[in-house]
Amino acid sequence: MAPEAWLIDENDEDQRLPHHRNPKEFVPLSKLREIGVLYWHVDPQNYESNEELKKIREDRGYNYMDILELCPGKVVNYEEKLKNFYREHIHADEEIRYCLEGSGYFDVRDKDDVWIRIWIKAGDMIVLPAGIYHRFTLDTSNYVKLMRLFIGEPVWTAHNRPQEEHPARQGYVKSLMENSGAHAVTAH
Numbered sequence: 001m002a003p004e005a006w007l008i009d010e011n012d013e014d015q016r017l018p019h020h021r022n023p024k025e026f027v028p029l030s031k032l033r034e035i036g037v038l039y040w041h042v043d044p045q046n047y048e049s050n051e052e053l054k055k056i057r058e059d060r061g062y063n064y065m066d067i068l069e070l071c072p073g074k075v076v077n078y079e080e081k082l083k084n085f086y087r088e089h090i091h092a093d094e095e096i097r098y099c100l101e102g103s104g105y106f107d108v109r110d111k112d113d114v115w116i117r118i119w120i121k122a123g124d125m126i127v128l129p130a131g132i133y134h135r136f137t138l139d140t141s142n143y144v145k146l147m148r149l150f151i152g153e154p155v156w157t158a159h160n161r162p163q164e165e166h167p168a169r170q171g172y173v174k175s176l177m178e179n180s181g182a183h184a185v186t187a188h
């Protein structure tokens with residue numbers, strides 16, 4: 001199973017709308033992998049006792065966990081938080097989110113700096129690599145419940161674009177180049 005992902009049509013419409021291009025241009029999971037995005041589907045029912053989730057957390061060292069619910073009325077400074085989530089940014093570390101209920105859009109920049117929109121629903125777990133430019137918005141359902149995971153003490157600091165000098169950004173760009181280099185070699 002894979003999340004639906006597509007290239008964005010950038011226009012001034014509400015950010016909660018899908019922003020499909022015409023015609024629609026879907027993006028396969030393999031393309032997301034190429035830019036370092038990881039994905040699992042984990043049954044969101046009884047997630048507390050889910051063995052697969054436990055294994056992912058153990059394998060990747062995700063010992064920190066909390067739950068974030070986003071909907072109007074439930075969150076302090078709701079509008080401001082959402083505005084900040086939708087501002088293009090990077091982090092020094094991975095961003096790991098597991099959707100328990102509801103849905104939302106993670107937008108990530110591809111290698112050519114084009115926006116890809118990834119539609120996350122209950123059961124979708126996604127890891128954005130450190131240094132990737134991204135942003136988040138609710139969709140028109142206006143509700144999401146997310147598990148946030150982290151290795152060690154969490155740091156949620158968002159570094160807004162531009163961040164070309166940031167070590168995490170430089171490391172990410174380097175990993176992209178090494179990745180495409182490997183493809184060029186195997187193509188010969």
Ligand SMILES: CSCCC(=O)C(=O)O
Binds near residue numbers: 134146156
């Ligand atoms: C609401 S989770 C995703 C938003 C985001 O990019 C972040 O928290 O840094």
Ligand SMILES: [Fe+2]
Binds near residue numbers: 091095134158
């Ligand atoms: Fe983020």
